[in-house]
Amino acid sequence: MYHRKILSYVAIILISLIFASTAWAGNMQQSLLEKLPEPGEQLTRAEFVSMLVTAANIPVPAKTVYMPLDVSTGAWYAEDIKAALAAGIINHSSGDTIYPNEPITQAQAVALISRVLGLPGLEAPGPLPAPAPDHWAKIPYSWLIKEGILNTPISPEKVMTPIEGASLLNKVFGTSLEAEELYKKSQAAHTNIKTMRVTGNMIMSVEGNPNFSQAMPPETVQVRSNVTIEMNQEQGLSQKLIMNMSGLPEQTPPVEMEQYLLADGIHMKLKDPKTGAAQWVSVPSETDIKELLKQQSGTMQLPKELDKYFNYRLVGEKTIGDFTYYDLAFYGNIPSLATLVNLAGSPAGLAPELTDNMAKSMDMVNGISMVGRTLIDKKSYLTNNISAFTVINFKETFEDETNPYKTLMNSFNFTYKDYNSVIEVKLPPDAIAEQ
Known part of the structure; x- marks a missing residue:
C-alpha cells in the first residue's frame, strides 16, 4: 500500500x-457605474456584488438558488446576488442574511475579488512592491498587491465609494476581452x-x-x-x-x-548520485x-x-x-x-x-x-x-x-x-x- x-x-x-x-484601462468603469440605479457616497455590498458579477461575466444559474431573507426577489440586484451565491462568491450568514445595504470596505471587496480569481489561500511569495496589511484579509491583499492591482495607500477598513469600486474592478477585469x-x-x-x-x-x-x-x-x-x-x-x-x-x-x-520521447518509446538516462554511474532505461510507448x-x-x-x-x-x-x-x-x-x-x-x-x-x-x-x-x-x-x-x-x-x-x-x-x-x-x- x-x-x-x-x-x-x-x-x-x-x-x-x-x-x-x-497600465491599460478598459471601458468597463463607466458601464459599471451606470448599472447602479441610485449610487450614493458609499458603495453598498449589493452594489459591489452586482458590479463584480457583471465585470467577471458570471452567469446567472438556471437552477433554483435559495435566496437570503434580506434580498427581495424584486430587487434590481437580485439576479446578480443569485449568480454570486451559485458561484460561491458570497454565502449566507448565520442569520440567513447578507446585509445587502451595508457599505462595503476595501478588505471585503478584495476578498470577493480573490474568490472570483481563484487566488491561492496562502500569502503571495515575496518580495511585494508594498507590504500587505496585518489584517484578516492579508492573504488576498498580498496577491492583489503583488499583481500590481492594488497600490498604496492600503486601507482595509475604509468604506469604498462607487467610483473606487468600479475603478478597482476595471483594473482586474477591464482588459479581459483583449487578453x-x-x-x-x-x-x-x-x-x-x-x-x-x-x-x-x-x-x-x-x-x-x-x-x-x-x-x-x-x-x-x-x-x-x-x-x-x-x-x-x-x-x-x-x-x-x-x-x-x-x-x-x-x-x-x-x-x-536525460530523457528522449521518440516514436519507439521513452528512453531515460539515470545517473546514480552516489557512484556517478549512468544507465539507460527504455520503455515502449x-x-x-x-x-x-x-x-x-x-x-x-x-x-x-x-x-x-x-x-x-x-x-x-x-x-x-x-x-x-x-x-x-x-x-x-x-x-x-x-x-x-x-x-x-x-x-x-x-x-x-x-x-x-x-x-x-x-x-x-x-x-x-x-x-x-x-x-x-x-x-x-x-x-x-x-x-x-x-x-x-x-x-x-x-x-x-x-x-x-x-x-x-x-x-x-x-x-x-x-x-x-x-x-x-x-x-x-x-x-x-x-x-
Missing part, C-alpha cells in the same frame, strides 16, 4: 509539471511551429500536515530543477533535468536525468508521439477547456532588447484533480503504473490554484516566457488515513526560443549502444 501511495503522489507532481510546460483575444492569436501562431527550445527552472515545495500523527515527514521538502527541452515534431522531444533536494533528514546529492508534440506546440497557454475556470488580464507591454511583448496575466482555481485530468486527458508517456494511480490521486486533492504571467511577441504572437505559481491542496485524509502532506507548491519560469530553427532530436551513441 505504501508503494501505491507514493506513486499517487508522484502522479500529482507530474501533472503539476505538465502544466508548467494595469483572451491575444491568447487566441498566440494559440493560432503556435500551430505552425515545428521545432523549438525551452529552458527554465522550477521550485517545488511540499508542506507536511501537522495533524499527521505517525513518524512526521519533514515540515517542508523543496526540489529545485533546471530544465532544457528540445522539440522536433517529426523526430521527438529531448529533455535534460538537474534536481537538487533540500529539507530531507539526510543531504541528497543532485539528481541528473503506444502514444502517437507526432500527434502529441503537435498538440503541445499548439498549446503554449492554458488548454481551451480550462478557460471557464480562469480570468485573464492584459497588464500592458514590455520591451526586452529589440523586442516588444504583450504582458498577460492569468488567474484561476480548478476545483479538483479529476476535473483537470478529464479535461486534459491522461498525460501521454507516463508509465502504466503511474497512469493507473491517477484515479487514486484524484481523491487526494481539494483544488488547484494558479497565478501566472505570459509574454507574447507583439509581431509574431509567439510565446517568449511563461511564469506561474501553483498550489495543490491535499485533503486531510487519503485512503482512510491522515494525509502526511498539506500542500504542494510549484513555481516555474520557462523561456521559449529558436522557433522553427534546425533542431535534431536523436538518441546519443551511448544510448544506442546499450539497446
Whole structure:
C-alpha cells in the first residue's frame, strides 16, 4: 500500500509539471457605474456584488438558488446576488442574511475579488512592491498587491465609494476581452511551429500536515530543477533535468536525468548520485508521439477547456532588447484533480503504473490554484516566457488515513526560443549502444 501511495503522489507532481510546460484601462468603469440605479457616497455590498458579477461575466444559474431573507426577489440586484451565491462568491450568514445595504470596505471587496480569481489561500511569495496589511484579509491583499492591482495607500477598513469600486474592478477585469483575444492569436501562431527550445527552472515545495500523527515527514521538502527541452515534431522531444533536494533528514546529492520521447518509446538516462554511474532505461510507448508534440506546440497557454475556470488580464507591454511583448496575466482555481485530468486527458508517456494511480490521486486533492504571467511577441504572437505559481491542496485524509502532506507548491519560469530553427532530436551513441 505504501508503494501505491507514493506513486499517487508522484502522479500529482507530474501533472503539476505538465502544466508548467494595469497600465491599460478598459471601458468597463463607466458601464459599471451606470448599472447602479441610485449610487450614493458609499458603495453598498449589493452594489459591489452586482458590479463584480457583471465585470467577471458570471452567469446567472438556471437552477433554483435559495435566496437570503434580506434580498427581495424584486430587487434590481437580485439576479446578480443569485449568480454570486451559485458561484460561491458570497454565502449566507448565520442569520440567513447578507446585509445587502451595508457599505462595503476595501478588505471585503478584495476578498470577493480573490474568490472570483481563484487566488491561492496562502500569502503571495515575496518580495511585494508594498507590504500587505496585518489584517484578516492579508492573504488576498498580498496577491492583489503583488499583481500590481492594488497600490498604496492600503486601507482595509475604509468604506469604498462607487467610483473606487468600479475603478478597482476595471483594473482586474477591464482588459479581459483583449487578453483572451491575444491568447487566441498566440494559440493560432503556435500551430505552425515545428521545432523549438525551452529552458527554465522550477521550485517545488511540499508542506507536511501537522495533524499527521505517525513518524512526521519533514515540515517542508523543496526540489529545485533546471530544465532544457528540445522539440522536433517529426523526430521527438529531448529533455535534460538537474534536481537538487533540500529539507530531507539526510543531504541528497543532485539528481541528473536525460530523457528522449521518440516514436519507439521513452528512453531515460539515470545517473546514480552516489557512484556517478549512468544507465539507460527504455520503455515502449503506444502514444502517437507526432500527434502529441503537435498538440503541445499548439498549446503554449492554458488548454481551451480550462478557460471557464480562469480570468485573464492584459497588464500592458514590455520591451526586452529589440523586442516588444504583450504582458498577460492569468488567474484561476480548478476545483479538483479529476476535473483537470478529464479535461486534459491522461498525460501521454507516463508509465502504466503511474497512469493507473491517477484515479487514486484524484481523491487526494481539494483544488488547484494558479497565478501566472505570459509574454507574447507583439509581431509574431509567439510565446517568449511563461511564469506561474501553483498550489495543490491535499485533503486531510487519503485512503482512510491522515494525509502526511498539506500542500504542494510549484513555481516555474520557462523561456521559449529558436522557433522553427534546425533542431535534431536523436538518441546519443551511448544510448544506442546499450539497446
